[in-house]
Amino acid sequence: MERIAIFASGTGSNAKKIIEYFKAHPNIEVRLVVANKPDAPVLAMAKQQGVKTLLLDRPGFYQSEGALEALAEAQITFIVLAGFLWLVPPYLVNAYPNRIVNIHPALLPKFGGKGMYGMHVHRAVKETGETNTGITIHLVNEAYDEGDTLFQVRCPVTAADTPEQIAAKVRQLEHVHFAPVIEKYINALNS
Template identity: 50%
Template sequence: MSDQPKNNNVRKIVIFASGSGSNTENIIRYFENSENIKVVAVFSNKRNARVLRRAYDLDVQALHFDRDSFYHSNDVLHVLKDIDPDLIILAGFLWMVPKNIIENFPNRIINVHPALLPNYGGKGMYGMRVHEAIITNKEKESGITIHFVNEHYDEGEHIFQAKTIIEEHDSPESLASKIHELEHHHFPMVIEQLLKKDS
C-alpha cells in the first residue's frame, strides 16, 4: 500500500470474502465516489474466488492468503497493520477470524449474517444452509444481522437487523434472493454510519 498517497481524512475499509463477491462489489461501488471512505483492499482465502477478479476490475488491491498465513503466522496481521484499516468487513467470508487479528482490531471487524441471530447462527451455518434450514422449519420471517466479530461464530454484539417475510411459496433460493436484497441495501449504509460515528 506504500504507493498510495497518504490522506489522514480517508477512512479505509478492508473486505474479506470467500465467494463470488456480490456484496463486496456492492460495497466498493457504494463508496467509489466518496472522498472520505474507500475500500482499499480485498482479501480472500480462495485463490480462484471471483471476488478477487471483481476487486481487480474495480481497481482495488486483491490479495489471496492460505490457511498457514492466516492461522499459523502473523503474515496476514502484518499486512493489515500496514494498511491500518478503520473497518474490516466480512462479506461472505467462511473462516473464523483468529484471535491475533481480533485483538489488534477491537470493535473494527464486522460481519453480515443471512439470518436473524441468535437463530440460525454458529459453525456450519452459512449461505444456502441457513436458508434451507429456515424453509424446512417453516419460519414466518428471516433477515440479516450485522454484528461485531469476536472469537465465536456469530456471537458478537449486534449492530443492525432487517427482516423479510417468508411466503408459503418461498424456496431456499427465493429466500436467498430476498436476503441478498437486504444485504445490498443495508450493509453499505450501516458501514457508512459506523465510520461516520467514529470520525
C-alpha cells in the same frame, strides 16, 4: 480517512456493492479485498474495480500474523466480512477492536454459528417453517456470529418460498443495507 479491507470467500456481490458505494466517498475507501480461495470470483471483481487483492492460505492465517502485517502495510483501519467463511483469529480481533463487522443472512441468534452460511441458512429457515428471516450486521468477536448486533432487518417467508427464493430476498436486503450501515457505524466511531 478510514481504509477498509473486505474479506470474502465467494463471488463478492456484497463486496462489489460496498466498493461502488464508497467509490467517491470523502472519508472512507475500500483499499483491499482479501480472499481465502485462489479461484474466488471476488478477486477478479476487485481487480476490475481497481482494488488491490490479497490471497490468504489457512496455515498463514492461523499460524502466523502475516495477514496483520499485510493489513498494516495497506494502512487498513476497518475490516468488513462479506461472505468470509473462516473464523477470524484472536490476533486479528484484538488488533481491530470494534472495527470488524460481518453480515449474516438470518436474524441472529437464530441460524448462526459454525457451518451456518449461505444456502445452509436458507434451507434451515425453510425447514423450520419460519415466517420471516432477514439479515444481521454485527461486530466480530472470537466466536462465529456472536458479536454485538449493529443492525437487523427482516423480510417475510411464505410457505411457498424455496430456499433459493429466500436467498434472493435476503441478498436484496444485504445489497440495500450493508454499505450504509457500515458508513453509519464508522461515522459514529469517529464522532
